[in-house]
Amino acid sequence: MTPVCPFVKASRPDDSTPKKSGENSVKHQADSDSKCPFSKKEASDSASSSPKCPFGYDQNSFKIGPFSCVICQALLFESSKCVPCAHIFCKACISRFKDCPLCGADIEKIEPDTNLQGLVDRFIEGHARIRRSVSSNQGEETKESGQVEYEDVSLERGSFLVQHAMRAFRAQNLESAKSRLSICAEDIRSQIEKAGDTTELCSQLGAVLGMLGDCCRGMGDANSAVAYFEESVEFLSKLPKDDKEITHTLSVSLNKIGDLKYYDGNLQAARSYYLQSLNVRRDVIKHNSTVPTQVLDVAVSLAKVADVDRNLGDEKLATDGFQEAIDMLESLTLDSEAIGLEQRRQSVLEFLKSQVAEKQEQVETQVEATA
Known part of the structure; x- marks a missing residue:
């Protein structure tokens, strides 16, 4: 990730x-970079010397x-x-x-x-x-013998x-x-x-x-990991949703709880967390629909939810989710310099199309068997 x-x-x-045996690496693929909330901190008083x-x-x-x-x-x-x-x-x-x-x-x-x-x-x-x-109140330069x-x-x-x-x-x-x-x-x-x-x-x-x-x-301590991610979600949920980096970090924590529930076999809980992450990301692209990384994030979340839907036996819902993600990525336009994003887009697209094609092949096989 x-x-x-x-x-x-x-x-x-x-x-x-750890991935399940044979599991496609794109299914639980990494989310994009996030900037540092510490970078928003006010600069130190200009009168203070650099430590x-x-x-x-x-x-x-x-x-x-x-x-x-x-x-x-x-x-x-x-x-x-x-x-x-x-x-x-x-x-x-x-x-x-x-x-x-x-x-x-x-x-x-x-x-x-x-x-x-x-x-x-x-x-x-x-x-x-x-x-x-410490300088004087008038902002004079610090004296060598100053306090x-x-x-x-x-x-x-x-x-x-x-x-x-x-x-x-x-x-x-x-x-x-x-x-x-x-x-x-x-x-x-x-x-x-x-x-x-x-x-x-x-x-x-x-x-x-x-x-x-x-x-x-x-370290393999899934219970402690979930506890930390849930506490992370608790604090990040208190914040205004107009900061893209905060909402991205929130969605990542939700996805990671979903991943841990998924690997533990609790698919309903996994879907709940994946869906919460998807909703956070959908809200972001309402106002940033042209930001490629945000669109890619939504497509990944759609893939996660659709994958769980398929495992839960709701094939129609799964196919609709995969197709929506495909449509989003195929309509996404990237700059020629965004090589890394293009590679990621193609990787996710390849996985999504393979999921749709896999189901189509299964349907065709069943039709031939009953003919």
Whole structure:
């Protein structure tokens, strides 16, 4: 699934839901990208100096520092030392190797490095408060000898943690990703307790909860994944429906609950969630009917609902849904530069047409058998 992330346009975890044997990959195909609700945050006071981290962790570039694992390029999680070379990695990352990725030495055993992990954990906690210079009320430039104070910048910390969570997720270090996202979610919850259910905070929490659901799903914990996705839907449903990115993230969470119900064999529940997602996307294209990604999203949702209808034995409803999606995609005009979207359109079209053709072949076979 095409990643979606709520912070500074970082990637959301890929859709790693296992497919049923023989199942077409387009059926539960990924949804399109979503922008970051954190990008809407007001810029810091121009009088404040840009914070600098002595360990090289920059709020914008997120470069690898001494507390990073060189395999997943994220902050160390369950720091583990290779014996005898003493190089340190995340436990989940180094467990896949028989020799050290840095020096090539044979790994005789792996030992936990609790002291270093303690430093990493304290570093994360300290990253919530960044030292900034304070200027005068008249907005004069900061003096070198001016006062300094510590300001609560938990949203910047959230962005920092999610960047590292996404790195860990892409490297399949799911426990690390889940841990970082959990800290971020708690940060946002504490902000909501102080400021109330603001649009910005609900949007951020809804997206982070969705990513936690992705982590649990990747770890095979379907029940926890559903719980996170449902909570994500709860927060995102509180928001105005005039933001395309918010509604897209909402529809993705609904689809993912539907996917989990589908694979669990609960087709009625799967259809209910798929239909809710479809309705959200239909509402969006009422005002954005010429946006290709929105049209593609509706076509994918139509395919999901139609597939469940077929499995429930309602062939007419299924065929109508597949055909509606085909008509939408065949009438969709894309720019010559939109190569990626065109490939996706063709992929979905191929699946939809195969579903319609499959039923036609079945009908023809039955007619021949009774002739």
